[in-house]
Amino acid sequence: MNSKIKVSVIIPVYQVENYLERAVDSVLAQTLEEKEIILVDDGSQDTSPQICDQYEKAYPELIRVIHKKNEGLGIARNTGIRVASGEYIAFLDSDDTVEPEMYEEMYAKASGENLDIVMCDVKIIYVEENKTSIVSSYPKENFDLADYIANGNNITYSVNKLFRRSIWEENSYEKMLFEDISLIPSLVTRYHRIGYVKKPFYHYYRRANTLSTTFSGNMIDIIQAFRNFIDTSDPYYHEEVVYCTAKQLYWNMTQSRVLFQADFIEFLKEYKKDFLLNSYLAKDRKIHSILDFLKKDVIPDKIICVHFARAIPQEYLEKITEHFPKTKLITADESYYSKDQLPDNVNQAIDSGHLSYAEEYVSLKLLLEEGGIVVTPDSRPNLNLKKLRLNQIFFGFEDPDQITSGCYGALANHYVIQALLETYEKDNIFNKAFLPLKERIRDFLIIHFQLQVNGKKQTLHGEIPVYLPSVLSYDMQDGENCCKKSEFPVPEGYELVSDTVLKMWSDRLMENWNLYKRELQSKHPSAVKTASIDSGMLSQDLFQRELERQIQSVVDNYENSTCWKITKPFRAIAKIFGK
């Protein structure tokens, strides 16, 4: 390795034993000779470190390996940058590949025109679907930067670009997800000498279960990445940067990361004037539609946990860290409010040992003051809970008869929460007998909003959703759970569900199943016959297996039918009128 190196290719490596060789080989096959490859092993636990070492041993002049503890992609790239000696730097993700001519042609362009950044197009390979598509960065090779920022593609990628190494003397990746979005587009606005080779040199392999296709709590970093993009870009391109961000937001809010919609809405509001006054947005009807979200209130990103005379369980805190790393966790114990801030009956409850009654009051009080989502120490929230922030207030059933007080949320100063709190000041049975909050909420909703106590989802007066027990109390493994009770330890892979909820769930499935059968029979009488079995022809065991197979087949058909999905609301309406 020496100063003649034209391009340093940095490959962060983390748990990619199946793909790493393909990636490295694609760089070794580059037609550009004056290159170096820096493999930054980011604390992999698989055989990736050994594979790296073998490459270094085989190509000591070409390949350098750095082993470090796991800190994420951005920090791994920074580590590689620090040891890189090439005139330009390129990044390659360890599960992707590059065309052999990529770095030679891009370097030629860069050095020939004294450019800071050169980029190319990207070929996306959809692995499972066995399809490819080429995403052109810009329609023309000679491009206008402002137009590129506003209307180009691939602006956020690190990997389809060649960067002058000196850029990295004053810039580095942050330790976060979406480090690319946070930094690269901003660099594009600040380093104006940019070139473009209009060829799809970079091959991006898109698979299920990768960062871009699965969700995790720290994906909230995308908000900070957008913020960084707007705040650190060259102000000269502010209009284009805001529009570019709006396009990314549109995609994230409506397609790829709807789960985080409440966070995006808060971000929109944070830069409200920038979006509202943007001239590009004003002309783009489709993207302009994101501004409708500005009218929507979302529950603040706060979790309220009140714990009187008990510690918050470690498992609870781990869930918060895992799923809600940027959420404000408000914890309160018995010293949070002074006695004179609490009603007499709550003080009496504390004095007489009815701590859960006092806990519940303080939870409500904090919810009124702060807004957010109350999650009791006995409950375990998961990432899906974010979805519920799109409500102004929400509750859920614990079972067919009870509303859960383990998890519920509201905007600050919501009138329902205010009214519930005021019931603590009144002479009623709930206060006399220190009854649990869940009874107070249920009866309040019955009296004022005609709650039907049946465990079924309903939206009261069009504004207060009350969810199924599967949403806020028990995980029925249907993908809908947002928070579940965790009062008793259960083995891995098991769920503890109350018998009433289990029965309700079973009835619900049967109801749907029978509805499906009726519809199927009315439309395709012959289809039902396929599900009939001549039990006399089969042994009991075979019969059972055949029955299960046929049931599964019909269930799959039923669940996957587009027609069935589309007509669901109509059936629901017809059912209501049918009653």
Place this chain on the structure above:
Amino acid sequence: MPNQRKLIIANSVYQLLTAVHMRQTILQDYDVDLLITDITAALKDYLPRLNETKLFKRVIFGNIKELNRKYIIEKEAEISEGFENVSRLLKWILSEELSIYSEIYFANFDIFTRMLACYFYRLSCDFICYEDGFSSYVIDYLRQDRTPLNLHPEASKIKDKVKMVLLYEPQLAIRGDRLPNRALPKIKRDNEQLKEVLNYIFNYKRTQRYADFIFLEQSFRAEGLKTNDLALISECQHTVGSSRFIVKPHPRNPENIPFQLGLTRRYSENIPWELFLLNEDPKNLTMITVCSNAALTGRIVFGIDMNTIMLYQLFEGKVLWKEDEILKRYLRKFRRQFAGSNYYVPETIYELRSILKYLGGHDEQ
């Protein structure tokens, strides 16, 4: 000296109790005749003992039930004919001839009382209405559109004769008429003399307590109303346990349906409810009712703050007090101003269960 003789008409046990009380308090310095009627059949049984007490100058008995029934359904001409013959009718239906009175105390604006008003119309005799439960607080019986009788020239003469309404809690009155409301003194439970007299009249003997939770049935079935009262009774029994729960049947209901359905043990006592309240310690006793006046008696008459659960918010059925805004207002006013901390009006069935459990009921399951 002007005539100061008074007459009290009593149609029910509750009215009789108040009549005795008035005799011993506000009318203690006067000669007082008592007129008890067959509107409540049992009153006739108390007649000998009433006489024995010598509380009243005379105790007269009136068979007025048929009279009231007959004229309430007659046409105007027949009503007019009846009012023309009041003197003769009175001779037929009363056990003794009436005297001349300066004041007549009554509780119901029925045909009989209206006839008396005609009978005494030209004499200096004031009619004074006295408390008959919550209807005395909320119903303007003389409003023109309430009954055709109020448009009849004779039957409506009572309007000129009534001077005031005596109530145990006059501040609760919201009838909307212009009659002044005056206070009746409360009956003090430690008034042993009154208690002794009343116990003698009603031949009250102390009994064992029936149960800790007493459901006071109302006359919905007698009035042909379709309601959910049996479901409410069942809910209460289920929550507190059958051994501690009993339903006091309403005398006007033709059958004891709750008993037949197994919703209660047999309630065999036949003592007036008010006397029971006067004598028994209400501690740990809970009264449950849809909206029976009897449940309010303890508070209104005796000032006892006993556990009372009013189920009218959970009641389903077409009854006057569910539709009449004045009655609703009365119930709200009663609750806010008077009910006390042991008065419960559950708004959901779940709240009812919680209240029953809080008051000592338990689930037998």
